[in-house]
Amino acid sequence: MSTPAPTPRPEPEHFHPRRKTALIIGSGIGGLSLGIRLQSLGFNTTILERLDVPGGRAYQRRAGGYVFDMGPTVITVPQLIEELFALQRDHGRLSAPDFPPDESREHTEKYVKLVPILPFYRIYFDDGTFFDYDGDPQHTREQIGELAPEDLSGYDLFLRDAGAIFQRGFLELGYTHFGDLGTMLKAVPDLMKLDAVRTLFSFTQKYFQNPKMQQVFSFETLLIGGNPLSVPAIYAMIHFVEKTWGVHYAMGGTGALVRGMVQKFEELGGVIEYGAGVEQILTAKEGRRQVAQGVRLEGGDERRADIVVSNGDWANTYLKRVDKKARRINSDTRIKFAPQSMSLLVIYFGFRDDPANPLTLRHHNIILGPRYEALLREIFGKKVLGRDFSQYLHVPTLTDPELAPAGHHAAYTLVPVPNNASGIDWAVQGPRLVDRVIGMLDDRDYIPNLRNRLTHIDYVTPDYFEDTLDSHLGNAFGPEPVLAQSAFLRPHNRSEDVTHLYLVGAGAQPGAGTPSVMMSAKMTARLIAQDFGIHPDIAD
Structure with missing residues (x-):
């Protein structure tokens, strides 16, 4: 719908009249990651945060002398963080190696200190026994030998087959944006061959007879909102993600990582406004398409920009902030029947x-x-x-x-x-x-x-x-990651309904979890670069 031009306001110091402008709704890890990337691509980016401090689900609370992370606490694939902190203004590096083998923390250490955690998890069973899950195959075999010796041979087969899923599903397809059906159909035969589309729990049952081992090798999807009984077995790759890069902790809590990302974003010229809840995404009809023009804040103020990105909840982004007449794919009916995570x-x-x-x-x-x-x-x-x-x-x-x-x-x-x-x-x-x-x-x-x-x-x-977090039905992780809401069937990072509207974070592809939302930011940045004719790796 058309809207009157907003009252001009002073531009931030980083403003350059020839640069494209971007508004990001929400300063969660996905929004901050994308903000850093857009600044590195030459955009003038403003993040609009409804709360009083950054972080979104990664909000940090202080009370009575204690510091509490209120959301994610498990950090994997630290290379994704290192890549973000290495970015420079006008040097976007979107085609850099997706999962670089280099273990350097040269740039990360300027902003936050990451330390490895061992074991990754101690898993307690109801009978009082426990399993230290640390990614070390030999130590894992020793513990299986004590708790479930009948599953030793099954573990070796699981390592082989989960490793193949990791290779195809994460290393090769991890940054693939499934924006059309054909892209997904090309991947389906390989995933079928790997048996990655059956449910994760039934996949683990192929290898492990003992209920304890079935739980050890399937519980992790609960940390990203997925039911092991219904998520596809492609999530068996989580075992290899952790085994390959370990589990890390940010000293000072995940809030310290958020603060480091804010520092990096602002160093690159980005601006964050707090207490700036978005009431509506403004659109106008251009030809046959609706095009995002900016946003209206809850206080009535308006912001104009070349692109708008939502790091908010997928369902509420469309239900509450996009005119119903502008929505054909992300309709009320689709959202009503889309299962939300726990x-x-x-x-x-x-x-x-x-x-x-x-x-x-x-x-x-x-x-x-x-x-x-x-x-x-x-x-x-x-x-x-x-x-x-x-x-x-x-x-x-x-x-x-x-x-x-x-x-x-x-x-x-x-x-x-x-x-x-x-x-x-x-x-x-x-x-x-x-x-x-x-x-x-x-x-x-x-x-x-x-x-x-x-x-x-x-x-x-x-x-x-x-x-407080404005999640539809109080979901904690976005749309439930079932097969019918995966790949092409999951909400798209480039809106199918509104030109120059994009999504990033847990509600978009590839899904929830700290590494996934950082990967989502790179996916969305690539789509924006394509749409605006920016070379995929201007750093070279």
């Missing part, structure tokens, strides 16, 4: 250390409940709260003591729950579930005497994701 209850808590009872936990802990398949069906299918739960317990002060006052620990525990399509009243059920989770950690001696040692506790429910 949501989360996340408890942030601080507690006193107890030298008489030193923690046996690790930095990353997966604590599995007594049921696996049944619980997943309740969360994703029935959308009900079960009688038990599983959780991811993060204790970063085991690596980074400065996140808590001396003699204390900061932690968060993340419990997968149904999204708000469930109709659950979280004002009632949230406190009850928090009490159950804290009680379980205390009673099962994961953190002995936790109730008495607590000095701070807070939590968020799916309502936080829906209201």
Whole structure:
């Protein structure tokens, strides 16, 4: 729809009248990654952030002397971060090697310190046994020999076949934007041959008889919002992603990585406006197409730009911010029937250390409940709260003591729950579930005497994701990564409905997770470069 011209406003110092302008909605990791790339391609880029600080889902909260990452905590493929921090103004490097083998952190270390974490995860089973998941095949075999010796030969076959999926699905197709059906159809025969389109859980069952091993080699998709019972087996590549590049932690928390990205973006001339929620994406009809013209902020102010990019929730970007008349592909009907990922209850808590009872936990802990398949069906299918739960317990002060006052620990525990399509009243059920989770950690001696040692506790429910982060139905990871919402069938990074409107982040291709949203930024930058006739690697 047409809109009146906005009142002129002073241009930022980096403005150059011959440069194209870009507006990015949201300063999550995807939006910041793309902002850095667009600045490096010569755009004048402004990021509009609704909240008071950057990060989006990677928001960082400080309370009572504690520092809590509220979202992602697992960092893999650090080369993606190094590549971002190496970019320069007008030197975009979009065709640089996608996954460079160089382990250098030369540029990253100017902005944030990354340290490796071992084991990647300690996985606790309900019977009290545990498995240290560290990517070392020999150590893995030793643990399988103790817990499930019948699966030793299966593990070797799994390594072979998951490695082949990793080679094709990640190394070769990782940066492929499936913008047309033909691109996807070209990849399907190889993926069928690799058996990568069956569900991940059934894929693991081919190799492992023991339920514990089936869980160890399928749980990881829960960290990106995917149900192991329904995501395609191409996600078996996660094992090799971690095995190849390890799991890392940003000292100071993921918030420190966000701050480093903001610093880099601003060094390149980018601008971030906080408290700048976007009410509407402005479009105008040019010929037969709707074209993005800019945005209207919640206070009524307008911003004009050559391109608009949403790092927000895919469903709400279209439902709330794009005129219904401008949407043919991303229609209300499509969004209504698109499954959204699960949501989360996340408890942030601080507690006193107890030298008489030193923690046996690790930095990353997966604590599995007594049921696996049944619980997943309740969360994703029935959308009900079960009688038990599983959780991811993060204790970063085991690596980074400065996140808590001396003699204390900061932690968060993340419990997968149904999204708000469930109709659950979280004002009632949230406190009850928090009490159950804290009680379980205390009673099962994961953190002995936790109730008495607590000095701070807070939590968020799916309502936080829906209201504060503006996620449709309170989803925590965007559209659910089922086969019917993968590749070409997943929302496109270049809008099919509105010219010069783009998407980046968890809701777009390739999907959720810190490395994926950084890859999404490179995909989207490539599409923008194509559309504006920018050479794919102007650094050369």
